[in-house]
Amino acid sequence: MDRTAELFPRFDENGRNMIRSAYEIAAEALKTHTRSNGHPFIEHPDAVAMIAYEEIGLPAECIAAVYLHEATRFFPETDIVSAGFGKDVYTIVDGLNKISTINPKDTRLEAENYKKLIVSYSRDPRVTVLKIADRLEVMRSLDMFPKLSRERKVLETMMLYIPLAHQLGLYNIKSEMEDIYFRHADPEQYRAITNKLKSTERDRQKLMTQFIEPLKQKLSDEGIQYKLKVRTKTALSIYKKMKKQKVSFEGVFDVFAIRFIIDCEEERSVEHALCWKVFSYVTEEYESDTKRLRDWISNPKPNGYESLHITVKNKEGSFLEVQIRTKRMDDMAESGLASHWSYKGIRHEATLDQWLTAVRRALENPLGSEGDPMAAYYEDELLELPTKEIFVFTPSGELRKLPAGATVLDFAFDIHTNLGVKCTGGKINGKAVRINEKLQTGDVVEIMSGKNQKPSQDWLNIVVSNKARNKIRQKLSEAEFKKAADGKEILGRRLKNWKMEIDDETMAVMLKKLPYKTINAFYAAIGEGELDVAEVKNMVNEIRNADSSAAMQGAEKKQSSGIHERNGNNDDILVIDAKNVKGIDYRMAKCCNPVFGDDVFGFVTRTEGIKIHRMSCPNAGRLMDMYPYRIQKVKWSDNPSTNNFQTGLRVTAALEPSVINEIMDIVNSFRASIRMFNVIENDRQSTYEISMKIAVPSNLELDKVTSQIRNLKNVIKISRT
Numbered sequence: 001m002d003r004t005a006e007l008f009p010r011f012d013e014n015g016r017n018m019i020r021s022a023y024e025i026a027a028e029a030l031k032t033h034t035r036s037n038g039h040p041f042i043e044h045p046d047a048v049a050m051i052a053y054e055e056i057g058l059p060a061e062c063i064a065a066v067y068l069h070e071a072t073r074f075f076p077e078t079d080i081v082s083a084g085f086g087k088d089v090y091t092i093v094d095g096l097n098k099i100s101t102i103n104p105k106d107t108r109l110e111a112e113n114y115k116k117l118i119v120s121y122s123r124d125p126r127v128t129v130l131k132i133a134d135r136l137e138v139m140r141s142l143d144m145f146p147k148l149s150r151e152r153k154v155l156e157t158m159m160l161y162i163p164l165a166h167q168l169g170l171y172n173i174k175s176e177m178e179d180i181y182f183r184h185a186d187p188e189q190y191r192a193i194t195n196k197l198k199s200t201e202r203d204r205q206k207l208m209t210q211f212i213e214p215l216k217q218k219l220s221d222e223g224i225q226y227k228l229k230v231r232t233k234t235a236l237s238i239y240k241k242m243k244k245q246k247v248s249f250e251g252v253f254d255v256f257a258i259r260f261i262i263d264c265e266e267e268r269s270v271e272h273a274l275c276w277k278v279f280s281y282v283t284e285e286y287e288s289d290t291k292r293l294r295d296w297i298s299n300p301k302p303n304g305y306e307s308l309h310i311t312v313k314n315k316e317g318s319f320l321e322v323q324i325r326t327k328r329m330d331d332m333a334e335s336g337l338a339s340h341w342s343y344k345g346i347r348h349e350a351t352l353d354q355w356l357t358a359v360r361r362a363l364e365n366p367l368g369s370e371g372d373p374m375a376a377y378y379e380d381e382l383l384e385l386p387t388k389e390i391f392v393f394t395p396s397g398e399l400r401k402l403p404a405g406a407t408v409l410d411f412a413f414d415i416h417t418n419l420g421v422k423c424t425g426g427k428i429n430g431k432a433v434r435i436n437e438k439l440q441t442g443d444v445v446e447i448m449s450g451k452n453q454k455p456s457q458d459w460l461n462i463v464v465s466n467k468a469r470n471k472i473r474q475k476l477s478e479a480e481f482k483k484a485a486d487g488k489e490i491l492g493r494r495l496k497n498w499k500m501e502i503d504d505e506t507m508a509v510m511l512k513k514l515p516y517k518t519i520n521a522f523y524a525a526i527g528e529g530e531l532d533v534a535e536v537k538n539m540v541n542e543i544r545n546a547d548s549s550a551a552m553q554g555a556e557k558k559q560s561s562g563i564h565e566r567n568g569n570n571d572d573i574l575v576i577d578a579k580n581v582k583g584i585d586y587r588m589a590k591c592c593n594p595v596f597g598d599d600v601f602g603f604v605t606r607t608e609g610i611k612i613h614r615m616s617c618p619n620a621g622r623l624m625d626m627y628p629y630r631i632q633k634v635k636w637s638d639n640p641s642t643n644n645f646q647t648g649l650r651v652t653a654a655l656e657p658s659v660i661n662e663i664m665d666i667v668n669s670f671r672a673s674i675r676m677f678n679v680i681e682n683d684r685q686s687t688y689e690i691s692m693k694i695a696v697p698s699n700l701e702l703d704k705v706t707s708q709i710r711n712l713k714n715v716i717k718i719s720r721t
Contacts, residue, residue, distance in 0.1 A: 015060030095122030108442025487527030602632030
């Protein structure tokens with residue numbers, strides 16, 4: 001038997017020939033193409049075509065378009081024009097091909113945005129119905145896909161396709177997709193409810209048999225032709241009701257309903273009369289709850305839904321929901337707008353136009369708005385978004401799931417630990433933001449990174465995901481151990497020069513006075529330059545001297561270490577030996593960071609001894625004008641010290657990533673070390689604004705560093721800070 005005639009018997013010869021030609025083109029184009037399970041890909045359009053034919057009742061043009069779409073989607077060079085399928089078929093194929101290019105990130109996973117794209121990409125609303133049929137087939141085959149792909153398809157279905165199917169009145173398809181979603185999103189609850197339904201199936205059948213028995217003769221005597229059907233709620237609907245009403249499975253009142261489907265002519269007066277007659281027989285036989293009567297025959301819902309609903313109690317005291325409707329009404333209730341299409345294979349232009357108009361109206365109006373013809377159909381709400389999760393995209397369209405409240409920094413660590421560690425900010429939907437910016441479902445997020453960026457303790461207050469927290473703590477711990485090792489080495493070297501040792505008792509007393517909880521944190525502070533070893537020396541001396549007078553004597557002794565000379569003008573000159581740059585006598589001013597060899601002067605402060613400033617310090621003029629009597633002439637000793645001095649540099653460079661490495665290489669090639677390095681991108685000027693602190697033994701070494709950096713091709717300006 002001809003395959004096409006066997007699968008699509010309702011169509012006439014012309015329709016079957018059209019489908020046969022389309023199938024042959026697709027089979028040839030897709031002959032080497034397979035699905036995720038290794039089966040021939042042609043199985044997918046076959047299954048979609050059967051959904052469109054059997055479950056929705058679309059015409060032959062739509063079935064042919066399904067095959068041609070799959071052929072041309074993967075192989076655009078496939079010739080479908082020469083076969084002469086007709087304008088309708090080509091319009092539908094074109095629309096399906098355009099819709100298949102939509103990336104969910106383009107819609108930000110919002111059903112209304114998705115609809116707008118569909119409307120803009122297709123002139124024929126049947127395209128949308130076929131796309132939903134396609135998605136239903138994908139959901140039915142979900143187990144064949146890899147885990148990540150499966151999760152993405154489940155999310156897309158929940159957020160895009162289920163609302164769309166609901167709005168177009170494809171209620172059976174909507175319910176099935178919801179249950180498949182439920183099976184993958186919460187398999188334990190799904191199994192519990194479906195197993196309960198299976199275990200009580202015989203009870204439901206028994207109730208239906210017992211229910212109809214007293215009514216059979218009365219209905220037969222009236223010549224009423226009917227079909228009785230048990231309508232069981234979907235697993236997801238039951239679960240939502242259990243949560244909403246806070247009851248167990250047994251506490252859900254309307255797990256199932258008994259439905260009368262009356263077979264009669266499609267004349268409204270006849271239909272209404274028969275429905276009310278059946279209603280009267282049911283309520284005569286069984287006690288009814290009039291409060292739960294729903295008369296949608298006299299007053300149909302805005303979408304055209306018609307049915308009588310009543311709740312009755314049987315002799316055993318069990319409550320049953322009874323629905324009474326005709327076959328026409330049932331078609332509308334099951335398939336919504338699609339039920340307007342003739343299932344007999346005979347083209348009724350007026351009926352088709354009526355359906356297409358309704359579909360267009362649904363597509364052009366927001367879900368649930370006054371213009372939505374399906375707005376009032378179900379009392380149950382659509383699936384809600386998971387409140388504990390958000391879903392965002394990478395720039396390439398990869399979907400990522402994060403906890404609600406997640407930030408750009410969380411996203412960076414979710415992609416890769418190394419990216420998280422170097423994260424300096426990001427772009428959300430193309431707009432530059434900071435690392436603490438919170439993300440919303442549907443955002444497209446791009447991470448910006450800097451080679452010299454490092455995690456800080458504050459980051460723990462920015463992130464919410466466990467992965468990011470754990471990685472930040474790990475990196476902070478690693479960094480502290482590394483800094484601690486450096487600090488321990490620095491302190492040990494200096495103590496050796498001073499011929500000093502710190503015993504455990506002195507260390508314990510010192511840690512109590514300092515804001516460091518552990519010895520590792522103490523050493524790390526030295527390694528980072530936060531705690532100067534000269535301060536450690538002073539503290540050790542103070543502890544050993546036991547009382548303030550001894551500390552004063554120690555201070556006076558250190559004060560005498562400066563050599564005072566008298567010059568011709570009787571001006572005192574303080575000679576700096578530069579071996580104790582942060583002692584009681586004098587300190588290097590942080591506003592200008594002088595280094596050995598700079599032209600300097602001293603300023604006598606009230607509480608911090610003498611501050612040493614560069615002559616080029618931005619504060620020099622003000623200090624000399626306002627406090628001339630506190631200016632102290634100073635000079636460096638003849639021999640350079642072995643100490644390093646910290647100073648700041650500011651570099652403006654072209655937006656060329658290689659320049660950052662070049663600058664760092666130059667610093668490391670001299671007797672200098674980087675203590676801080678920060679990079680800010682200036683998008684307006686297309687430049688990097690680099691600020692850094694480096695340690696150097698003298699201004700001679702500093703001049704070598706700045707000269708080499710200034711000569712770099714991409715460096716625009718360099719200055720001391």
